[in-house]
Amino acid sequence: MVENRKPIWIKEATEMVMHFKKRGSFEKVSLDDCDGRFLAQPLKADHDVPPFNRSPYDGFALRASDTIGASRENPLTFEVVDEIGAGSVSHYELGSMESIRIMTGAQIPQNADCVIMLELVQEKKHSNGRQYIVLKRPLQKGDNISFQGEDAKLGTSLIKQGEKINPGVKALLATFGYPEVPCVKPPLVGIITTGSELLRPEEDLVPGKIRNSNGYMIEAQIVRAGGLYKRYGSVADQFKDLLSIVKKAMTECDIVITTGGVSVGDYDYMPKVYQSLGAELLFNKIAMRPGSVTSCAQKDGKLFFGLSGNPSACYIGFELYVRPYIRYWLYSSKPYLKKITGKLKSDFPKANPFSRFVRCKLSIENGHVYANPVGLDKSGVVTSLAWADCLAVLPGGTKGFAVEDSVEILMLEDQEGSEDPWIESRFSKL
Ligand SMILES: Nc1nc2c(c(=O)[nH]1)N[C@H]1C(S)=C(S)[C@@H](COP(=O)(O)OP(=O)(O)OC[C@H]3O[C@@H](n4cnc5c(N)ncnc54)[C@H](O)[C@@H]3O)O[C@H]1N2
Numbered sequence: 001m002v003e004n005r006k007p008i009w010i011k012e013a014t015e016m017v018m019h020f021k022k023r024g025s026f027e028k029v030s031l032d033d034c035d036g037r038f039l040a041q042p043l044k045a046d047h048d049v050p051p052f053n054r055s056p057y058d059g060f061a062l063r064a065s066d067t068i069g070a071s072r073e074n075p076l077t078f079e080v081v082d083e084i085g086a087g088s089v090s091h092y093e094l095g096s097m098e099s100i101r102i103m104t105g106a107q108i109p110q111n112a113d114c115v116i117m118l119e120l121v122q123e124k125k126h127s128n129g130r131q132y133i134v135l136k137r138p139l140q141k142g143d144n145i146s147f148q149g150e151d152a153k154l155g156t157s158l159i160k161q162g163e164k165i166n167p168g169v170k171a172l173l174a175t176f177g178y179p180e181v182p183c184v185k186p187p188l189v190g191i192i193t194t195g196s197e198l199l200r201p202e203e204d205l206v207p208g209k210i211r212n213s214n215g216y217m218i219e220a221q222i223v224r225a226g227g228l229y230k231r232y233g234s235v236a237d238q239f240k241d242l243l244s245i246v247k248k249a250m251t252e253c254d255i256v257i258t259t260g261g262v263s264v265g266d267y268d269y270m271p272k273v274y275q276s277l278g279a280e281l282l283f284n285k286i287a288m289r290p291g292s293v294t295s296c297a298q299k300d301g302k303l304f305f306g307l308s309g310n311p312s313a314c315y316i317g318f319e320l321y322v323r324p325y326i327r328y329w330l331y332s333s334k335p336y337l338k339k340i341t342g343k344l345k346s347d348f349p350k351a352n353p354f355s356r357f358v359r360c361k362l363s364i365e366n367g368h369v370y371a372n373p374v375g376l377d378k379s380g381v382v383t384s385l386a387w388a389d390c391l392a393v394l395p396g397g398t399k400g401f402a403v404e405d406s407v408e409i410l411m412l413e414d415q416e417g418s419e420d421p422w423i424e425s426r427f428s429k430l
């Protein structure tokens with residue numbers, strides 16, 4: 001008799017996975033190699049930025065009080081007593097009607113309080129070799145000065161713990177002097193693909209076989225989520241081989257992912273593998289499509305995700321359950337896929353008892369956000385995954401959906417995330 005599995009809600013499955021959530025340990029990573037890593041500590045300004053008042057222009061630094069009354073009719077002449085480029089400091093103390101030639105980025109001399117651009121003065125050289133400028137407008141104290149601390153004040157919190165290091169964050173790390181960056185050590189995720197039909201990418205197609213795409217897809221999803229992966233290769237549908245490779249992965253990795261072999265077929269050995277490991281099965285059927293067979297087991301707090309063999313089901317199972325686990329590990333306060341609201345771009349007339357995650361491409365038309373379904377909506381499909389950048393969620397129920405219907409959309413390429421997962425808002429009987 002084939003086993004009749006009882007589906008659970010997405011909400012329950014999410015809670016069961018996150019019940020085992022863990023935070024990673026910390027490690028120092030060279031600034032050169034920290035791109036895409038996650039900050040282990042909040043980043044606070046430990047000095048003002050900029051650290052001194054500086055000139056935003058190539059020009060002349062002056063005392064505003066000396067410029068009072070300057071006009072076209074009453075041009076005022078200032079002697080140029082020093083000159084400084086960025087990185088140099090003038091120790092000259094300006095006297096009455098004196099100026100210092102200053103370049104962009106140079107520190108404002110001690111008693112100067114304004115700057116005028118080169119283009120706005122007339123430069124003159126006296127026969128005695130002295131330099132002068134003629135000014136035809138008055139300046140206010142503070143004109144054309146980038147003030148110390150205007151970018152960031154000492155003590156300000158700038159970046160939260162668990163934020164992904166993007167180019168801007170990297171610039172801040174350099175600004176505040178981090179040749180070594182405190183990063184969260186990512187979880188190591190072991191990947192085992194299962195199936196006697198699977199070929200390697202370099203192998204030619206032969207009857208009955210297909211190339212393994214899930215393995216590479218999941219590796220890329222792990223990297224996008226911020227994890228590290230270890231490839232355990234593809235295992236034919238043979239129980240003993242599968243069990244021994246899962247055992248090996250379990251001792252070497254923080255999380256183990258398998259793809260395929262989780263359903264009720266004759267060669268679907270994952271349920272038996274969990275049993276032999278003495279792992280506790282958390283779930284093996286969720287009220288969602290695709291991905292209803294997504295399974296999860298735990299042993300000593302370590303999670304085994306049994307993702308479907310069907311590529312689209314595998315992909316969505318990862319994004320909904322594995323990604324948040326990885327992001328939480330990396331100290332994210334928003335570990336779930338980012339949710340936005342938009343409109344459906346085409347009809348979806350067939351009602352689904354289970355909530356459906358439709359692979360879509362996002363577009364903005366006349367100020368409205370649309371989710372455009374892409375490709376064939378079947379769980380065995382691989383092509384639509386390459387075209388999708390979001391998932392439109394069609395909640396399970398008795399009615400279909402029509403073009404322009406408002407839907408929640410989960411963003412696949414986003415880095416910010418959501419504090420809360422998408423879960424069912426209405427619960428009918430399962
Ligand atoms: N009698 C039933 N049959 C099935 C049920 C069911 O409830 N009762 N559920 C169906 C659903 S839904 C799904 S989803 C699949 C899940 O199957 P498995 O997770 O056990 O995966 P496999 O049987 O091993 O493979 C399914 C499909 O995916 C292809 N595959 C597998 N691995 C890869 C890979 N690495 N790269 C690309 N494609 C892969 C495989 O060749 C199969 O076509 O079960 C349904 N059946």
Ligand code: MOO
Binds near residue numbers: 292293308310
């Ligand atoms: O798990 Mo299947 O993908 O629901 O079609």
Ligand SMILES: [Mg+2]
Binds near residue numbers: 261263
């Ligand atoms: Mg199967």
